[in-house]
Amino acid sequence: MPELGAGERHLEPERHSGQEQHSWKELPRRLTEMALALWKNFLQITMKRILQQRRLSLYNGAHGYEEEVIKKKLQQFSGGSINLSKEDNGIAILTLNNPKLMNAFSGTMMVELQEKVTELENWKDGKGLIIHGAGNTFCSGSDLNVVKEISNSQDGMNMCMFMQNTLTRLMRLPLISVALVQGKAFGGGAELTTACDFRLMTPGSEIRFVHKHMGLAPGWGGGARLVRIVGSGAALQLLGGAARVEPERARSLGLSEATLGAAEESGALAEARAWLGQYTEGPAAVIRAVKKVVAAGRELPLEVALRTEKDIFGTVWGGPANLQALVRRPKHK
Numbered sequence: 012m013p014e015l016g017a018g019e020r021h022l023e024p025e026r027h028s029g030q031e032q033h034s035w036k037e038l039p040r041r042l043t044e045m046a047l048a049l050w051k052n053f054l055q056i057t058m059k060r061i062l063q064q065r066r067l068s069l070y071n072g073a074h075g076y077e078e079e080v081i082k083k084k085l086q087q088f089s090g091g092s093i094n095l096s097k098e099d100n101g102i103a104i105l106t107l108n109n110p111k112l113m114n115a116f117s118g119t120m121m122v123e124l125q126e127k128v129t130e131l132e133n134w135k136d137g138k139g140l141i142i143h144g145a146g147n148t149f150c151s152g153s154d155l156n157v158v159k160e161i162s163n164s165q166d167g168m169n170m171c172m173f174m175q176n177t178l179t180r181l182m183r184l185p186l187i188s189v190a191l192v193q194g195k196a197f198g199g200g201a202e203l204t205t206a207c208d209f210r211l212m213t214p215g216s217e218i219r220f221v222h223k224h225m226g227l228a229p230g231w232g233g234g235a236r237l238v239r240i241v242g243s244g245a246a247l248q249l250l251g252g253a254a255r256v257e258p259e260r261a262r263s264l265g266l267s268e269a270t271l272g273a274a275e276e277s278g279a280l281a282e283a284r285a286w287l288g289q290y291t292e293g294p295a296a297v298i299r300a301v302k303k304v305v306a307a308g309r310e311l312p313l314e315v316a317l318r319t320e321k322d323i324f325g326t327v328w329g330g331p332a333n334l335q336a337l338v339r340r341p342k343h344k
């Protein structure tokens with residue numbers, strides 16, 4: 012062994028007592044436990060972030076999205092209105108009201124749609140929503156007079172982000188939503204139908220993603236949602252072909268749930284109410300919980316969706332409706 016200088020010492024391999032040798036063997040298990048704990052912590056943080064994100068808009072300042080600036084620009088283009096009627100039975104009717112222009116969206120209608128979605132987010136007794144157009148037609152997309160005025164990149168991107176924010180919030184409302192399609196749902200109007208949970212069509216009505224003919228692709232989120240509704244192949248055909256989708260084809264694609272008997276407004280609305288009523292019968296808290304569970308399953312990664320479902324379950328378990336049912340003991344014949 013070489014001689015050491017003052018203050019130096021031999022670096023001997025550490026010798027361990029029996030107990031210390033035992034703890035080294037435990038190391039893989041302890042490391043696994045630590046890794047698992049870290050993974051669970053990561054998942055919980057991710058879930059919290061996703062849930063927070065879901066409450067925040069899709070776009071914000073980080074994306075160069077200045078909402079007040081955009082709203083001010085859109086409000087320069089007036090015309091038509093978005094009317095909302097919230098009923099005691101928990102069903103709301105939202106009417107796209109610009110019949111002179113086939114219910115095309117003016118700038119002020121885009122801003123009003125956002126305001127109505129905010130009102131619906133704050134309606135705690137809401138269970139269902141029917142969106143339809145005035146004058147026996149659904150919606151012809153953006154008002155082309157407005158489109159001409161905002162055809163520059165910045166304004167176009169701003170309108171795109173504004174409408175995506177609004178339609179994403181519409182899609183996530185804790186209400187079961189139906190687009191009642193009479194007449195034409197073209198361009199942005201077709202995209203609006205995909206932000207609803209269901210579409211019901213009247214005889215002779217048509218959903219058509221005409222974007223290609225406008226030198227465009229969808230911009231209100233309708234492309235992404237269409238893929239989730241009909242699959243990527245059918246979505247590519249409908250978008251690439253700017254295809255006319257009449258009630259029968261819509262049914263076969265799963266784009267529409269039913270073709271109604273009535274073509275005129277009052278009859279079609281009555282049928283749509285009856286159809287939706289099948290799924291909104293019951294306490295608002297329960298119907299809203301059901302929609303939230305499905306919305307989570309539709310959008311979130313499985314483990315996050317499961318934890319979200321657990322949290323939602325906790326809001327109804329032992330609640331008034333649950334306790335009353337336990338007393339009633341309904342027979343599900």
Ligand SMILES: CC[C@@H](C(=O)O)C(=O)SCCNC(=O)CCNC(=O)[C@H](O)C(C)(C)COP(=O)(O)OP(=O)(O)OC[C@H]1O[C@@H](n2cnc3c(N)ncnc32)[C@H](O)[C@@H]1OP(=O)(O)O
Binds near residue numbers: 112115222
């Ligand atoms: C992200 C997509 C989004 C965007 O890029 O911002 C869009 O949605 S772009 C717009 C896409 N929509 C269209 O291109 C539809 C254009 N309109 C039509 O194809 C037809 O109007 C119709 C919907 C098939 C109905 O045809 P018809 O029944 O023959 O009625 P008219 O054509 O006579 O329409 C009546 C009246 O309404 C005016 N109109 C219709 N759609 C729009 C619109 N999108 N913007 C502005 N004005 C529209 C039409 O011009 C008629 O008015 P008058 O000419 O004054 O009579």
